[in-house]
Amino acid sequence: MWEGYKAMGEALGLTWPFEVDDRTMPHLHQIFGQFFEPSRRNGPLLIGVLAGKALFTAREAATGFLLGGVTGFLLGIAFAHSRLLERGLLPYVVASQTIPILAIAPMVVVWLKAGWLSVAVISAYLTFFPVTINTLRGLKSVEPRSLELMRSYAASPWAVLWKLRVPAALPFIFAALKVSATASVVGAIIGELPSSIQDGLGGAILNFNQFYLSSPPSLWATNVVAALLGIAFFAVVAVAERLVVHRAPEHVA
Amino acid sequence: MNGNGDRAPAVSLRGVSQVFTVRGGGRVAALDEIDLRVEPGEFVSLIGPSGCGKSTLLRVIGDLIRPIGGEVQVNGKPAHQARLDRDYGIVFQDAVLYDWRTVARNIGLPLEMLGWERERRSARVREMLELVELTGFEQHHPWQLSGGMQQRVAIARALSFSPALLLMDEPFGALDEMTRERLNNELLRIWERSKSTIVFVTHSIAEAVFLSTRVVVMSARPGRIVDVVDVGLPQPRMAETRVEPRFFELVKEVRELLHRGAPEVFEGPPADQPLPEAELLAAEEER
Numbered sequence: 001m002w003e004g005y006k007a008m009g010e011a012l013g014l015t016w017p018f019e020v021d022d023r024t025m026p027h028l029h030q031i032f033g034q035f036f037e038p039s040r041r042n043g044p045l046l047i048g049v050l051a052g053k054a055l056f057t058a059r060e061a062a063t064g065f066l067l068g069g070v071t072g073f074l075l076g077i078a079f080a081h082s083r084l085l086e087r088g089l090l091p092y093v094v095a096s097q098t099i100p101i102l103a104i105a106p107m108v109v110v111w112l113k114a115g116w117l118s119v120a121v122i123s124a125y126l127t128f129f130p131v132t133i134n135t136l137r138g139l140k141s142v143e144p145r146s147l148e149l150m151r152s153y154a155a156s157p158w159a160v161l162w163k164l165r166v167p168a169a170l171p172f173i174f175a176a177l178k179v180s181a182t183a184s185v186v187g188a189i190i191g192e193l194p195s196s197i198q199d200g201l202g203g204a205i206l207n208f209n210q211f212y213l214s215s216p217p218s219l220w221a222t223n224v225v226a227a228l229l230g231i232a233f234f235a236v237v238a239v240a241e242r243l244v245v246h247r248a249p250e251h252v253a
Numbered sequence: 254m255n256g257n258g259d260r261a262p263a264v265s266l267r268g269v270s271q272v273f274t275v276r277g278g279g280r281v282a283a284l285d286e287i288d289l290r291v292e293p294g295e296f297v298s299l300i301g302p303s304g305c306g307k308s309t310l311l312r313v314i315g316d317l318i319r320p321i322g323g324e325v326q327v328n329g330k331p332a333h334q335a336r337l338d339r340d341y342g343i344v345f346q347d348a349v350l351y352d353w354r355t356v357a358r359n360i361g362l363p364l365e366m367l368g369w370e371r372e373r374r375s376a377r378v379r380e381m382l383e384l385v386e387l388t389g390f391e392q393h394h395p396w397q398l399s400g401g402m403q404q405r406v407a408i409a410r411a412l413s414f415s416p417a418l419l420l421m422d423e424p425f426g427a428l429d430e431m432t433r434e435r436l437n438n439e440l441l442r443i444w445e446r447s448k449s450t451i452v453f454v455t456h457s458i459a460e461a462v463f464l465s466t467r468v469v470v471m472s473a474r475p476g477r478i479v480d481v482v483d484v485g486l487p488q489p490r491m492a493e494t495r496v497e498p499r500f501f502e503l504v505k506e507v508r509e510l511l512h513r514g515a516p517e518v519f520e521g522p523p524a525d526q527p528l529p530e531a532e533l534l535a536a537e538e539e540r
């Protein structure tokens with residue numbers, strides 16, 4: 001598709017939405033070939049460098065994902081159990097998501113000092129919201145009859161939560177976790193920018209951006225790695241979902 | 254009564270009334286001054302037109318709804334205490350199984366709630382599976398079963414902890430006639446063996462007469478008790494019971510009582526789902 005669009009764009013001289021040439025759209029073989037070029041003169045191969053950076057970013061993103069997932073889940077539970085909390089706090093949670101991550105990130109870095117932990121927190125910020133909303137929706141999706149059954153057993157609120165509400169909410173929660181999985185990678189990459197962390201993919205993107213004119217494929221190669229990392233995160237969650245969620249096919253969100 | 258006079262009744266209702274407030278401010282009178290006494294070991298059926306408050310009455314007995322008026326006692330204590338003591342098992346009209354649990358774990362749910370050890374639990378679950386002829390399906394999930402099988406799981410679940418009182422809300426309403434008759438027989442077998450008390454809601458006159466020691470006929474909304482029919486057919490009930498002349502007489506008697514209680518013609522199998530919105534309101538209140 002990439003090559004097709006490129007060929008067509010070049011043949012027709014497309015200038016909209018952008019001018020198509022080797023600078024804006026390098027050949028795929030150039031992009032993938034770039035992996036096996038030295039990253040700098042006499043340096044290690046680009047693919048090795050990017051793999052190292054990807055691992056670094058993956059650690060930030062995974063930490064952020066866990067942090068955001070757990071925070072989101074706990075907030076969802078809190079909101080489901082207290083009208084007051086939901087009314088009082090949920091609007092602020094929603095508002096928090098309208099603040100651009102680029103405005104939040106420098107503040108987090110100031111508070112927590114530049115480092116992979118602050119990047120994880122920025123990533124968590126992008127992660128928790130869908131989990132909160134879907135946990136809340138899932139916990140409330142329980143049918144009145146199912147609740148009555150629990151009541152007939154004189155079940156404690158704790159038992160109702162863990163034996164009924166949370167299992168019923170799992171398909172909703174996993175739907176959110178799949179969104180959050182990729183968002184956590186994006187969050188980690190963006191989070192690296194204001195902390196000027198050089199060890200991750202964010203740093204690499206910033207770096208290759210500056211040298212884009214001399215070597216466009218490097219940036220594209222980095223983007224490919226970032227996308228692969230996002231896909232890997234998504235796949236892990238999807239596999240976990242298959243192991244954990246046993247619902248009728250039409251119930252699985 | 255039957256030498257049980259000194260024991261506390263399994264269920265005792267005195268002047269029980271219930272009015273629902275529906276969204277928009279409307280009020281629905283569901284039960285009006287219900288008096289009923291069910292002795293231990295009885296099999297009592299409730300029958301009446303759709304919407305007359307049969308399910309509501311069962312919920313009141315189970316302390317799933319607190320009525321606006323009257324007194325409810327179960328096993329000689331307030332209904333609330335009986336619920337806390339897990340004195341009854343309930344079977345809803347739709348099976349209400351938890352989708353994410355296997356058949357075995359659905360049946361074992363009340364045992365988990367009672368804190369039974371794992372071994373004891375799985376032994377009892379195996380017994381129950383055998384009882385409702387579902388051995389081999391323990392690892393299935395509810396959505397992989399037919400409606401009749403799901404209903405049997407729900408019955409096994411209610412029986413698993415041997416409650417003294419069983420509340421059953423049209424448990425066989427959705428089943429075909431064949432399955433229904435077989436489950437009728439199974440239920441009687443279980444009842445005879447366990448010496449439990451059963452309060453059973455149905456819209457089938459024949460089913461009520463075949464199963465019960467007494468049939469309580471209710472009128473259209475607001476639900477009142479029109480009359481109580483003592484069945485008195487010989488025990489144990491068998492396939493032949495259904496063709497006895499006395500059986501037909503009783504069916505006729507119950508039908509006539511139903512007509513007396515219904516302003517319009519009794520319409521047979523009702524679409525018996527209460528308003529979902531109203532239900533949600535009730536659930537919200539409990540939180």
Ligand SMILES: Nc1ncnc2c1ncn2[C@@H]1O[C@H](COP(=O)(O)OP(=O)(O)O)[C@@H](O)[C@H]1O
Nearest residue numbers: 273283303304305306307308309527531532535
């Ligand atoms: N939770 C509720 N909120 C409001 N109205 C209800 C509720 N439950 C039942 N009702 C109403 O009370 C009446 C009796 O309902 P129900 O006991 O389900 O009747 P039955 O089981 O005999 O068909 C119906 O009109 C029903 O709509």
Ligand SMILES: [Mg+2]
Nearest residue numbers: 307308309525
């Ligand atoms: Mg009903």
